[in-house]
Amino acid sequence: MEKVYDKKQLLSFYETMYRMRRFEEEVFEFYKKGLMPGLAHLYLGQEAVATGVCAALREDDYIGSTHRGHGHLIARGAQIDRMMAEILGKADGYSMGKGGSMHIMALDLGILGANGIVGGEIPIATGAAYTAKYLGTDQVAVSFFGESASNEGTFHESINMAAAWDLPIVYVVENNLYGISVDIRDVTKVSDISDRAIGYGIPGVIVDGMDVIAVHQAAEEAVKRARSGNGPTLLECKTYRWQGHHVGDPAEYRERRDPNEKSTWMERCPIRSFREKLRKENITEKEIVKIEEAVEKEVQEAVVFAQESPYPDVSEAYTDVFVD
């Protein structure tokens, strides 16, 4: 079932992935320059996943995200300047600097929030799917998480309920092989997390997470299934992160099994390979560069915006604990 994509859609995939890439590179720069409070978990290398999945969603759908959430947010259309400001702890950030990288939320875009607790967001996204069913809106929720999050109890409890009640949700496992330094192969016997779908009575699907088209097609199918009332899908995207777990992690642990592991994966860069594909599809270099330049400008503006944004006033520390 080869789907035909029009040029606009293809370029939009590219643009989104490229935006993620450049965004994260600049976040990394902030860290290296000592401008970033705390840490951040970069999405570099995994861009095809969020891009493909979110392109399968409708504007009013929901996503739940993780500590590695920048990519998910960008794919949903979050403003990168406000994201950047949040990452720097500034007043113009999405959360006025109160949340930071791990807690960016953009509720108006259906983004239920990044989450600092591994597995913490899975039941929350499942609750959003329940709301959709309750209200009969035919909205769909997506819950993104890593392969290692699939060993948290919340993964199990949530999918069981979503399956039992045919909730409109897609569980997207980004299998990048590691949870910080721990190799999933050392702590889980199965190599495909999607095998777990069987135990919940739902489809488990594996897709090449480095191929945005493959991800998009698999996601479309899963979203359709969810939207039409047939319940959840466990969609496993095989992928890899270019950098360490967070900006401060040298990630030497990845050479223990195979010294070429990283380079092998990097050869399959989802952005470069997709760019090549676009060129083959008769999209001109000029068209691509135009997008790249526009994104570049946007990213640079975001960097300036974030840096120039003031820190929040200390009185803000005491607000937003409760709705008054």
Added chain:
Amino acid sequence: MEKVYDKKQLLSFYETMYRMRRFEEEVFEFYKKGLMPGLAHLYLGQEAVATGVCAALREDDYIGSTHRGHGHLIARGAQIDRMMAEILGKADGYSMGKGGSMHIMALDLGILGANGIVGGEIPIATGAAYTAKYLGTDQVAVSFFGESASNEGTFHESINMAAAWDLPIVYVVENNLYGISVDIRDVTKVSDISDRAIGYGIPGVIVDGMDVIAVHQAAEEAVKRARSGNGPTLLECKTYRWQGHHVGDPAEYRERRDPNEKSTWMERCPIRSFREKLRKENITEKEIVKIEEAVEKEVQEAVVFAQESPYPDVSEAYTDVFVD
């Protein structure tokens, strides 16, 4: 693979099941007469499971038990007089009355304790299996729990680890269809919990939990597998509880799908059917009655023992918080 059982073994199965049955009936009497503090969850109807499983264990093996633990404890050889005393909150109980029905422990018998938290004991039993592996003792642990406990996160987390590390443990799901009033079919899509084994990369086995021989054979296989270092098995025993969730539960919810559900299951009484089988195996009525009478005497003595045991002194409320 029909295994041949000698008479002694067959009679011992019968004796154990009969002891559970009569024990629980007397516990129920205590409740009805208003002599029991709190509540208790009876094992009536499920006797073949604990009997078959524990008969496959060695003396130095471990079991973890649940709120419905009396049967597990009896199958492991716990003293029924001290169990009874505990259930009445008396000083001669296994825990001096501090634990009660839901927390009976007999550590010298490898019984890691009943547990009031559904799913709470699963990682604990898994830890015991880790100890066995760590010490290289070739001991095995069994974790008993209900089908509804399999929806707790601890089930998932524990089995994943045991599978990844080939821990010597057998997970025994007693599928009696209900968690209190909730029908598992309303909250879980798969009808066989054993299907979940696939997602952990371990064998999942289904067995008729009303047939002590079938349970024993399946358990022997799983225990052998565990003991020889090949890791866990998820063993699902299909069974049914005769009474409500606890002594005070009329259990009317069980007629909602099928008004004959209970009677259909009760026709398959594991004790009566096994008794008939024994008679066919040329065991005489007299031999059986002799066992029944001995058990009866033992149970009556336990009842008297428990009733005559004093309450603990109030100072005991303040001891055993810490090892000094």
Added chain:
Amino acid sequence: MREILYRDAICEALDEEMARDDKVMMIGEDIGFIGGNFKTSVGLLEKYGDLRVKDSPISEAGIVGMGVGMALTGLRPVVELMFSDFLLVAADQVINQAAKIRYMSGGQAKVPMVIRTPIGAGRSSAAQHSQSMQAMVAHFPGLKVVVPSTAQEAKGLLKTAIRDDNPVIFFEHKMEYTNKFMIDDVVEPIPFGKANIVREGTDLTIVATSSQVMKSMDAAKKLEKEGISVEIIDLRTIVPFDRETVVESVKKTGRLLVVDEAHERCGIGAEIGADVMDDVFYYLDAPIGRIATPNVPLPFSPALEFPIIPSVDKIIAKVKKMME
């Protein structure tokens, strides 16, 4: 005025709120078909259907997390946890998620969720089913904490809880469920943060929560005969805390005794004493006192349980001591 069981008052509040607002729904274990383990939702499944009164699997972290997701997306879930001890199974979702999401989002989100759950000892439910968790949840910012006394209070405060846009932990006392109370024909929502002076007195102020209000009233009646005049404040909500009412009372009486059933260490008595300390210090005629459950797990045996939990006798003895 009419007579009502405490549990029925709860049920009425749920019913009236669900009738008033179709976004209000319930999820929890055994709340539907059998109307709740403590019969606090009898008839609601029939009236509002399966989507609004959802019998859940045994997945506390999952259902609280789903509640958070529902609340973020427009519903007003009322999650029931069968025993407040189980807050510990769901603690991350309660404390790291529900309580903090508004703050972390910089005020974008609100989480209008109620968690209803029973506290209290006295039923021989042992260490895992008898705890009073109000101090634990009060420790963490972002949660409103409600500890109603009578049926009237429970009904009025539950209505307020359901209409509140913040996460509210609503603690029902399990020893009250089957007690009879007089109640107004129509019960309006009772505002949070306004303590109720249920008895005026001049010698000593008791601040009490939940069932301890009734116990304190009994104690006060007896103390009156001995010439000691006790003022009793029903705190109603621990968060928000009505310090003004407490401070004014203590300034008048010169003595403060806090009676709450949570464990003593880092408990409610400690907190209230510390909170009002600066304002009342120079008015105090005696050290601030507290009655709580001592720092031992709850024992099963009634011979151990009753002597250690707060009681009328203990309140009387403590008041007398403070009057010396």
Added chain:
Amino acid sequence: MREILYRDAICEALDEEMARDDKVMMIGEDIGFIGGNFKTSVGLLEKYGDLRVKDSPISEAGIVGMGVGMALTGLRPVVELMFSDFLLVAADQVINQAAKIRYMSGGQAKVPMVIRTPIGAGRSSAAQHSQSMQAMVAHFPGLKVVVPSTAQEAKGLLKTAIRDDNPVIFFEHKMEYTNKFMIDDVVEPIPFGKANIVREGTDLTIVATSSQVMKSMDAAKKLEKEGISVEIIDLRTIVPFDRETVVESVKKTGRLLVVDEAHERCGIGAEIGADVMDDVFYYLDAPIGRIATPNVPLPFSPALEFPIIPSVDKIIAKVKKMME
């Protein structure tokens, strides 16, 4: 004496205890191959092997529960939780299981398990990675609660924790890990329940925990120049609590200030004030004071975080106010 990083002192304690007793082992996320998220176990995997230094999946309830099972069956597990905030993910196993099993078993069982976990704000880790959980765990009976200050203290107290036959929650302060301290060449175990008077003074007693000891020392030095003589007690363990040392000091100085970083409400300051109240009341020259983290979630932005957490300046200001 020699100079050492706090994190290396922790590592030495682990190493020396593992060398001393082959039942001591560790389990936790990322503790093995990379030697811990905060580098507190570098080299131990290589030295003691994979069974004794176990990199776990992300399954906090599972690993704490396994720790309980290991401890019940003869091992002395040291479980690492990467951030103390994650105690909430494992709260049932910590509080309903580890803390209560000995009691519920009537003294049959012991649970010699240590949970090591970092507390504290100051790294822009936001609301889910910056909490100080000592008050929460201290609220529940059955857990020893350790809050070491310097590297020397951490090493000595960790040794005691590992040798203790009870469950111990050992809180390391994440802002100290990379700080240098002087340490004895050989550090003996430091007994629990013996607070350490780290500075003598006559005007006011500060009881401090963890990093707040060092902050209080700094404050005291400055206050001395203004003629205020502060006595500082390093509490070392919250449970057991050395009330005698605190009471004697307050009787001498007439003023008590408690400095601890957990949230204020139902926190450590409240508890210590209430605990010593009866004994010191008539010696007090000012109300008992407390410095804690205010009742708001921890904000991400350094512009918000630093101003709200306890600091040298805040201690100085509070002491001066109490001296007025």
